[in-house]
Amino acid sequence: MDDNSTVSASPPTSSVAAVILAAGKGTRMKSDLHKVLHPIAGRPMLLHLLASVEALSPERVVVVTGAGREQVEAAVAPLGATTALQAEQLGTGHAVAQAAEALAGFEGAVLILYGDVPLVTTATMRRMLDRLGATDAPATVVLGFRPDDAAAYGRIIADGEGRIAKMVEFKDASPEERAVDLCNSGLMAVKSADLFPLLARVGNDNAAGEYYLPDIVMLAAGDGRASVVIETAAAEVAGVNSRAELAVVEAAWQQARRAQAMADGATLLAPETVWFSHDTRLGRDVVVEPNVFFGPGATIADKVTLRAFSHIEGASVASGAIVGPYARLRPGAVVGEDAHVGNFVEMKKAVLGKGAKANHLTYLGDAEIGAGANIGAGTITCNYDGFGKYLTRIGEGAFIGSNSSLVAPVAIGDGAIVGAGSVITSDVEADALAVARGRQEARPGWAARFRSAMKAKKAAK
Template sequence: MSGGTSLTIVLAAGEGIRMRSSLPKVLHPVANQSLLAHVLMASPKGEGASLAVVVGPDHRAVIEEARRYRPDVETFVQHDRKGTAHAVLAAREAMARGADDLIIAFGDTPLISSATFDRLRSALKQGASLAVLGFEAADPTGYGRLLVENGRLIAIREQADASAAERAVTLCNAGIMAFDGRKALSIIEKIGNANSKGEYYLTDAVTIVRDLGLEAVVIKTSEDEVRGINTKAQLAEAEQVMQAKLRKAALDAGVTLIAPETVYLAADTTFGNDVTIEPFVVIGPGVSIADGAVVHSFSHIVQASIGKNASIGPYARLRPGTSLGEGAKIGNFVETKAATLEAGVKINHLSYVGDAHVGANANIGAGTITCNYDGFSKHKTEIGSGAFVGTNSSLVAPVKIGKGAYIGSGSVITRDVPDDAMAVERNQQTNREGGAKRYREIKTRAKTQK
């Protein structure tokens, strides 16, 4: 949504005790991206948009995560836990600068969309002073109910305080709100703590807005979009919803997913045209797959770039730093890491290529290993274009295999091989006539004597 200035405050101070984890709740991942990152990426951005995140004490990792995804973010610390309104006021400094719109979001709602934030802001533009995000709950038990009269929000009633008739209401509070930014600070500062817990609840803003003769409205969304995460079970449920969303987006973009429910995608996966993904493929963060590429079953890919018409798997593992050129082929039980493979390279089966650069149209035979680690440091292997590396070869880095060079099967290569040279490193074969027969006889007698 363009026009006007906005401030988004994301509340991310929760410890996530029910997650049974030392990791702050908002750093748990859905689709290989933290809960917080999903919310930050959906929040308004660009000219006129500012962002603040409220964190708990000693949550340095949360601050670093926020800055990684939104370098423009300001962070504030909520030292004492006295309710949601108190948390918002931790960012008072940012609020006091003024903005046309103020959005209050939560760092544990990873399915929220930028379109929903835009709809909240649109309600303000149409004259509301407060827009509250709501949803029709399949089971409203435990949620605050949104009480509406003549299209206007009159109150948010917590279940403990609700009458029988109010408990029958299924329109529930999602927690996310948008305020007229010119009035937001004065409204939130009026919120008191005259309740059993002595806390400052943001939901009381509805009553204050009404008492001031201002307008409060409800913007509806789906229950899935506003799923909050408090337990590992809820995290798993959100993952299912997110994966279904990502798969649908991929299918709508023309990706062929043969068995969509078996494919796991990351939030940042990008696809070209006419890509095919076979069943039981896992794609982690930082993966791009270009036009015409095929990823065969049971492959695992993380932080890798796959070129046009490349073929991956089955049972391939592409680790971070892998880059495949056009028409490259990675076969079954091949692992790559920090490796650039240019156009037409073939590694058909049972090989490891790490910390390497492989030139165009080189062929790497089965069982080949780039021995990149000496126990202290990583070293690089360079293989020239058109080179052929025979089966069961070990290339001990640092080493260079020249263009068009040929490595004989079973070789251990420790020295550079010039262009168009042939390198063979293996002991001379010895045949002992009758040796196998004698060996069997010795073993049989020994077994009988036992």
């Protein structure tokens, strides 16, 4: 065996594991919801991180839990992640050590991540893994960053090639070391064969009395094995420990998503006012006016116009459609090609067919509206009787007059017309006219006589 026998190539994706630390109490959030489950763009921050990890096709994923572990376990169980309990909060090194049993028998590279640092990209994780597998065989790879304000972050002392001479926690750093602006994000990549033996040697002789994960770097150095740092932007490793920090990370995510939407061919007239969800899908030549909000599950096809102040969640909009202003599309809403959904129209679990229009002040719930139908202002599908919900069907080319109530279950045939102000409780056949309202009665002179009588009555008092 030659002298290079310990040098390994970049590990294949099948030999990657991730340990995600999520044991912190998150007391600064002042919330009954676990810190790592607070959402960014409609998705819990921990699940953002897990989605990025999943793109590596990891062999194992271990989430280290602590306080509030039941919430975290319930969130990650459907994703196939294993959990390990850190019963006492004794530092980051101690937390990672709790994953030893879950990683027993694993041979490969281990990424150490943090559940409250959710924006780390798959690309950055790959860079860490690639550097770990480079020909100089570093003992560990540390992800560093240079914030505008280094504050109380741990510092990394490294040479121009990224070889680490020292890592020190802020509490233990000298004034000279605190003047260094290269900071430790806490994220690391370490081969499994090295990780747990190094952790077993970490002590707690420091200002906080904790077992620090970064100490493995200096332990490896004492063994004659160098570690290296690679850098990323500070925004990518921003942590969340308070509601204010959550808002900052949300804003950074939204800013990046808006830029991506425009790069992909959408027009945002006032980008800073548009709010995306983690899974929003926009086609090309989409125009998004100010103050449009996308909740989870929104899919927008090409050449759609979304007018101002519309709210779209769990809905799909086909090519050429116009939505808003002030429209609300709730889960299950499907807007067909070239259809129009106008001012103060709400759709829920309803399909608006090709070229159909609902332009004003309308609620369409549990409904199927055919192509070319026209729904007049103030129309309501009365879909709920207090116990169950029922379907309304409106045929192609039908016309529903303003201020009509369609009491489900009911069907309006193709080409039928419903007179304004009608309450429809029975099916209407194709091409028929349905009118269901009280008969208008006029009494000439009645109003004048009424006013005279009332004035006389008032004067007599």
